[in-house]
Amino acid sequence: MIEIKNVTKVFKTKDSTVEALSDVNITIPDGDVFGIIGLSGAGKSTLVRCINMLERPTSGSVEIDGTDLCTLSQKELRRIRSNVTMIFQGFNLLSQKNCLKNVCFPLELSGVKRAAARKRAQELLELVGLADKAKSYPSQLSGGQQQRVAIARALATDPKILLCDEATSALDPTTTNSILELIADINKKLGITVVVITHQMNVVERICKHVAIIHEGRVAEQGEVTQIFAAPSSDAAKQLVYPDGISGITQGAAENEHIVRVVFNGANAARIPLIAQLAVQKGIYANIAHASTKSIGEKAYGSMILSIGGGKNALTQTLDYMNSIPDIIAQEVNGNE
Amino acid sequence: MIEIKNVTKVFKTKDSTVEALSDVNITIPDGDVFGIIGLSGAGKSTLVRCINMLERPTSGSVEIDGTDLCTLSQKELRRIRSNVTMIFQGFNLLSQKNCLKNVCFPLELSGVKRAAARKRAQELLELVGLADKAKSYPSQLSGGQQQRVAIARALATDPKILLCDEATSALDPTTTNSILELIADINKKLGITVVVITHQMNVVERICKHVAIIHEGRVAEQGEVTQIFAAPSSDAAKQLVYPDGISGITQGAAENEHIVRVVFNGANAARIPLIAQLAVQKGIYANIAHASTKSIGEKAYGSMILSIGGGKNALTQTLDYMNSIPDIIAQEVNGNE
Amino acid sequence: MSDFFSSPEFNEAWEIFKTQFPTAIWETVYVTVISTFFAIVIGLPLGVLLVTGEKGGIRPIPSPLLKLINWVINILRSVPFLILMILVIPLTRAIIGTSIGTTACIVPLTIAAFPFAARLAESSLREVSPSTLEMAQSMGASPFKIITKVLIPESIPSLISNATIAITTVLGYSAMSGIIGGGGLGKIAINYGYYRYKYLVMIIAVILLILIVQLFQSVGTLLAKKTDKRLKKA
Amino acid sequence: MSDFFSSPEFNEAWEIFKTQFPTAIWETVYVTVISTFFAIVIGLPLGVLLVTGEKGGIRPIPSPLLKLINWVINILRSVPFLILMILVIPLTRAIIGTSIGTTACIVPLTIAAFPFAARLAESSLREVSPSTLEMAQSMGASPFKIITKVLIPESIPSLISNATIAITTVLGYSAMSGIIGGGGLGKIAINYGYYRYKYLVMIIAVILLILIVQLFQSVGTLLAKKTDKRLKKA
Amino acid sequence: GDSSSSGEGSSKGNESITIAIPNDTTNEARALLLLQDKGYIKLKDGAGITATSLDVADNPHNIQFKEVEAAQLPNVLKDVDYAIINSNYAIDAKLNPVKDSLAIEGSSSAYSNILAVKDGRQNDDIIKALKAALESKDVADLIKEKYDGSVVSTVDKPTDGYDESIDYSSLSGKSVTVAASPTPHAEILAKAKEILAKKDITLKITEFTDYVQPNNVVESGEIDANYFQHQPYLDDFNKQNNTHIVSVSSIHVEPLGLYGGKQKNLDALK
Ligand SMILES: Nc1ncnc2c1ncn2[C@@H]1O[C@H](COP(=O)(O)OP(=O)(O)OP(=O)(O)O)[C@@H](O)[C@H]1O
Ligand SMILES: Nc1ncnc2c1ncn2[C@@H]1O[C@H](COP(=O)(O)OP(=O)(O)OP(=O)(O)O)[C@@H](O)[C@H]1O
Ligand SMILES: [Mg+2]
Ligand SMILES: [Mg+2]
Secondary structure (H helix, E strand, O other): OEEEEEEEEEEEEOOEEEEEEEEEEEEEOOOOEEEEEEOOOOOHHHHHHHHOOOOOOOEEEEEEOOEEHHHOOHHHHHHHHOOEEEEOOOOOOOOOOOHHHHHHHHHHHOOOOHHHHHHHHHHHHHHOOOHHHOOOOHHHOOHHHHHHHHHHHHHOOOOOEEEEEOOOOOOOHHHHHHHHHHHHHHHHHHOOEEEEEOOOHHHHHHHOOEEEEEEOOEEEEEEEHHHHHHOOOOHHHHHHHOOOOOHHHHHOOOOOOEEEEEEEEEEOOOOOOHHHHHHHHHOOOEEEEEEEEEEEOOEEEEEEEEEEOOHHHHHHHHHHHHHOOOOEEEEEEOOOO | OEEEEEEEEEEEEOOEEEEEEEEEEEEEOOOOEEEEEEOOOOOHHHHHHHHOOOOOOOEEEEEEOOEEHHHOOHHHHHHHHOOEEEEOOOOOOOOOOOHHHHHHHHHHHOOOOHHHHHHHHHHHHHHOOOHHHOOOOHHHOOHHHHHHHHHHHHHOOOOOEEEEEOOOOOOOHHHHHHHHHHHHHHHHHHOOEEEEEOOOHHHHHHHOOEEEEEEOOEEEEEEEHHHHHHOOOOHHHHHHHOOOOOHHHHHOOOOOOEEEEEEEEEEOOOOOOHHHHHHHHHOOOEEEEEEEEEEEOOEEEEEEEEEEOOHHHHHHHHHHHHHOOOOEEEEEEOOOO | OHHHHHOHHHHHHHHHHHHHHHHHHHHHHHHHHHHHHHHHHHHHHHHHHHHHOOOOOOOOOOHHHHHHHHHHHHHHHHOOHHHHHHHOHHHHHHHHOOOOOOHHHHHHHHHHHHHHHHHHHHHHHOOOOHHHHHHHHHOOOOHHHHHHHHHHHHOHHHHHHHHHHHHHHHHHHHHHHHHHOOOOHHHHHHHHHHOOOOHHHHHHHHHHHHHHHHHHHHHHHHHHHHHOOOOOOO | OHHHHHOHHHHHHHHHHHHHHHHHHHHHHHHHHHHHHHHHHHHHHHHHHHHHOOOOOOOOOOHHHHHHHHHHHHHHHHOOHHHHHHHOHHHHHHHHOOOOOOHHHHHHHHHHHHHHHHHHHHHHHOOOOHHHHHHHHHOOOOHHHHHHHHHHHHOHHHHHHHHHHHHHHHHHHHHHHHHHOOOOHHHHHHHHHHOOOOHHHHHHHHHHHHHHHHHHHHHHHHHHHHHOOOOOOO | OOOEOOHHHHOOOOOOEEEEEEOOHHHHHHHHHHHHHOOOOEEOOOOOOOOOHHHEEEOOOOEEEEEEOHHHHHHHHHHOOEEEEEHHHHHHOOOOOOOOOOEEOOOOHHHOEEEEEEOOOOOOHHHHHHHHHHOEHHHHHHHHHHHOOOOEEOOOOOEOOOOOOOOHHHHOOOEEEEEEOHHHHHHHHHHHHHHHHOOOOEEEEEEOOOOOHHHHHHHOOOOOEEEEEEHHHHHHHHHHHOOOEEEEEEEEEOOEEEEEOOOOOHHHHO
């Protein structure tokens, strides 16, 4: 369990002080996949860097399994760190080592024999689709390839905690998906705790159980992903979930129109024509104002914003109908949000 | 106009040769916003780096307004380059200069007076939301902030051609949107040509007019964004547009079920409950298998994949109905895609 | 102790200290600083040429010219300083008007130090990331602008710490100035310590040299750190 | 010309060349290489300490200790080589068994060169990006592992080119070895060439020195380039 | 460095004896000549004041010569059987040339250190004034007191410091520059400086730690005179370098002595 308690981090520069984190409290249970989202410069990287003490909090404490990291000696800290790996926003590959050796690096640190390390590294490179680049140096790789080497490296030692700082930012959707599957897989099989910073909301929807929204160094909101994505209450969360703003939709809304957010959280709804049934069975015409959904197998993921005519009555019927299906959450969105 | 003709680029390393580009032909008209997408390692960066000769093609030619860049002297090349700016995948900020000076850099190069350069740089920093970071050094910025400085720098000199290599990869959706708006704005006002490499399909949908899909160093497909996104014909394009694969949807499809892709390209459809009307008016139950749409003002953008029961007849009706609305394109998706 | 302070050794050292050291300190600092200055003025551009001029560099120069520069640097680095000092006498005479004395040392010191400075500069400049240079190239910056606005500014911390190494080395060489009738602390240390076994005088001279080096080094290290903006400072 | 080749100067030079140069070349190379080797063996760890030991470094050491190292380096860098040669005579005697001769030069040369090597190493090591070091730290690497697996490997090209600078400088110093009865090309150039006006001998010795420096430099530059994996090679 | 002798050097049965000798032209030759005088070696015919260890023709004691810088000889004495050391260095190193040396050069004036000028300037008034000052009794006394036998004045009839044949008033305010070795030459000149100062003549002393440049700068006219060498060295220099420097006066001699290092007496050379 990772407990971040009252953490504040202040950067002092010559002519200014930046409070990158103010009084942050977050608890991440073991085996969780925890998302951290927020605007650029919100303090996400700083927060995650506090988890492995790359950044020492100005005040507050960070505890892993009850041990306060701030109080540890360098040696004890190293022991803990060897179980916490990080995928850096800037990759941070060793420029003078080829891909294989980059992936071998943490293995060698943890005392794995050379031959075994190479074997494992080669496997990992295959997993991230770079088997043929084993002998290439970072300068000879594309941006996404470098990122995948960094991912392979972070996974090499089967860490207990994996910190991902924009681990898939340089990857195309297909590769992103395969990497996310890989991470989800490891999370399930080995029960490792994963902390994910990302700007891609679909990454959060896809693999995170919990999410915290950081805004100007503070936690604006945290909780289960489905809940927060279905009903973001803070302005910060709304901004992230609806970057185009929901006001456009609500403003044009007629008197008796209501806006409803429907969240599919792996609902077995992939084969049910919800909107069509709503229209035919209840006579309610739902217009899709915004949608980001996908079906994986029989399950549906993502969310939609519907605008529904027909006043209060239609609204209630819609909400009842939607909420009756398991793993679907439907809620009205306040007009002046 | 940028004409890339039969460009091939081979990287030779000690123990392998990588053909990063093979016989690429692309024409980018003046004032266009041209997207380049493809899997990680496909050759996108290499291609864009050929446009400003950071990478010399092994064979083939790159022409800007009829001038073959490969044949130019260093001096002539410099003259052209001063009108072509690039936002690098790795930002490439000057580590010893603060943000303001980083943005001033290209201005000073093009001979703008110090005071004027500073003024312009400060304006640009404000545009990208970093007015308060003018005096900070790159090492004191978050990843996204660094990227925004790089963007401001690229826009500083009002270039004729702007090359963006994953220019918004490190940005949250809100910031991404404001940057995209900025770029779209400049494109419209000043008529500059923009070439955009991105992994975010919604970026392509949002600002690109044309798109080329690069796959293993070759152009798999190119054309108008709406066309290609509506009906990707190459495997590479399909993979990008439907990263989760469309097979999941089509496989489970019943005998008389058809899969239809609907693309909204700024259609005035934001307030029309299409699916509901289809159900009520035509008795066709469309199930949304995949959706990524948004309404901006009255206009709808994005695409949906619908599965429609009721056999051939229902399919034809659906296509007719959808295609009758301007700026909506609907097409059947082949089952074994 | 009181014995020591009234001993003839002490009196003699004190006498030398009073009469010779003020000039010697001044001569040492002045010769070292000026020679290093000229060495950098000549060596830095050469270092730049070595880096930018090579195949695939920012501004490739003809390979024979590059080879020539390399050879000249190597040749000057190979000639023992003593011999160099003598060989450049005609040049010294032409520039300074005389071949003897403290000021005359500036010429051989500069000639001995600039190839060294060039190599140090080369080593610093090579550390600038190729992608940063690429960025500047992509903006149509001329080689000159790339050098003055990117290559040198980006390697300033490393250049400063290498300049510190250079000035200390020049200081060491300047001790040999006695050969052509020059002065300075090094000469005093050698003349009294080496030739006359007056170790007290030598030790004082050496201590002063140490203080000067310490000063140069502290200023250099401080400047190098101050100018380095790459480091995260919490 | 045929005149020249049968002139007594030429005969004499040829005689010296035949009898003395083979040994002298060998002595020069051997003293230079061994001294540089020891200088690096001592200097590199010190350079590492200077970088890793400072406040905020990978493994901070007590500030007085760091200051002490800095002082020792500065002190040794301040003492003119001529004087250093004499001061270390007791040490030389203890290590080599004698204070005179070619082998005996290794001690003062090493002592003069290791502080120089330390500064050069420091300058190279500082160029390793802090975020790379952070990465290693985040993986729980011990300071020792960071040094051996990251800090040094990542700066290998720069270390090699600085080692080349060091070996050339040592070669220059070794010319003074004649003072304590050492041999080598430098001694021949100075003692036979300069002090006995046999300029032909001096020129031959200097040319051989140039060739040796050229060799060291070429090998160094080549190695530095070969080992540098940061450069994009098309 | 370890120039072993030629000649009988092949007799390996003999324990070799190491002798450190100065490595500069004249002192090396003087050392070898001293050994020849004592009958320990024989030099090749014609090897004179420029002899080096390579010129040893006959070496019955299988002597290994270690050529070391003259000033360093006292320091390396412990490492060799014997060393041949200039008296001025010996005395500075707390060796007494009279008591401690096992053999010493006679105070033969062949190696007397001279005041030298460029040919043609011998009769310049200012040079004459300088010469008179150096040949003064004050200087001779200084040498006697200060160097205690390691440096010996070779001036026959010390003057009062001034030359009656010249008009000192015309020299008033002028200066003369002399290149000198630091010790003892520059120290001796310091006394002359005092003497000349009384006539308002400035003596500028430029110290050189080198044996070639002082002649070069006199030849080039940058400096008026020098005082660091003896006649045989000057003759050789003139011959080798085509220079025209002449002696105007011989001032002092520094005899070379043979000192015991590992050996305490001359038995090893018997
Ligand atoms: N200098 C080089 N030496 C060898 N191979 C190279 C070099 N630069 C690029 N490559 C290879 O060329 C291919 C194309 O690289 P490129 O950077 O163009 O990919 P990309 O499409 O931009 O990928 P990404 O989306 O991951 O940035 C990759 O396989 C890469 O490994
Ligand atoms: N070393 C530093 N010195 C000064 N300010 C800093 C430093 N590091 C970070 N900051 C500031 O702290 C704030 C938070 O930075 P952080 O890197 O945590 O942001 P982030 O949420 O990761 O942003 P992004 O999504 O852009 O990566 C930013 O405003 C940044 O400018
Ligand atoms: Mg960040
Ligand atoms: Mg790329």
